[in-house]
Amino acid sequence: MQRTSSPSQQPLLDETDMSIITNPTKSWDQLRKEARSLESEIESKLAALSKVGQSTGLDDIGQESETDELLKKLQLVITGMGDFIDKPSSTPTNPSMIHLLSRHKDILYDYTKEFRRVKGSIKAARDKANLMNQVQDEIRSFNTGGNRDNADYYLTERNRVESTHRMTDMILEQAYATRQDVSRQGRIMHGVNQRVGGVVSRIPGINNLISRINTRRKRDTLIMAGVVSTCSILIILYWLRT
Template sequence: MTDYDSLHRQCRTLESLFDAKLTAYSRVASTISRTQEDVEASGSSERWRDMEVEVEELLEKLGETNDQLSALSEDRENPPSQSMLRAIQRHRDVYQDYVRELRRTKTNVQSAVDQATLLSGVRNDIAAYKSSAADSLLAERGRIDSSHRMVDDTLEQAYETRSEFARQRSSLGTIQTRMLGVLNTVPGINNVLSMIHKRRRRDTFIVGSIIGVCLFLLMVYLWR
């Protein structure tokens, strides 16, 4: 039973490898569910698909080896012993368990991937909405700032106009004060002019009187 021993060892080796690979593959679902990362964007999809292919290939080899063992159990010329038949049946049962376990694990992994993809899409939509909302808020803030600048410019022009009016009013007040001062000094000037005019009239009268007296005295002197 050299063939049996070789196939038996090969089955045990494949079962051990498959069990280790299946355990690692089953962790993919928990890892994806825990991290909730974008499987496609992060490149995780390629890794878990490679693991899935590797596990499926091991299971396929294990199935082929089990088929070869089953063929030995039906050998009429060299029938296997009862212990061999029990070992062959045990390998067949283990293989069937692995088939069911792989199917269940693939379903869990695919569900985790679908959920992660869905959540990633939702997060992307939320991020896009937030980005759009932020852009809208920034644009609105820009318009408000522009309006504020226009109001500030208008107020500044109004303040400058008011200051100019104040300066002009101050200048007009100064001119008005000067004019009032001039007007207040005009009556005094009129009085001075009136006094000068009266003095000239008095001086003219005095000079005329003196001339008249002199002429009278001259005529008296001539007629003596």
């Protein structure tokens, strides 16, 4: 019977690694147990590598090598399982064995894909950490070399702030002085009004005189208004007759 191959299976080993011959005396059950054991161990390694990739990605070299070796061993075991199915033996080959072999190939493909993804994440985390270290080194170098410039800058800014404070104090003093002048003038006007009221109250005839003057002005205004109105009416009538 020909060995079936999964369309998603990608070879993990090169020709030299594929030339390694597995133990031909192993039974199907032994190969299956070994494959399951390797798959469980690979899953644990991938989980550990995922945590490393989410952190700094700096302490992962040994785990990457171990995971890569486990994947190679799993591929060798799967190759041995395929050889066991292909070779004639007293044990008949059934469809479940072929299905199980295909399942192990799919698992190997998934683990290989996940391993490459985790390696990429670890590399990205490592590059990010290196970049951060470079930035911190540059900042420290800048701070060390630019302390004098920073001191001059801060001194200049301090002088500007003090100058602004002095100008603000001068403006406030002028505002207070203006307020005092306005208050003093208000008190003076109030005193003048009180004096005028006192003078008027002391001379009773002044109120009567002022009232008469106002009445006469109103009368003169009414007379002038009547004269102007009469003249206007006469002029209009003259225009209408002519």
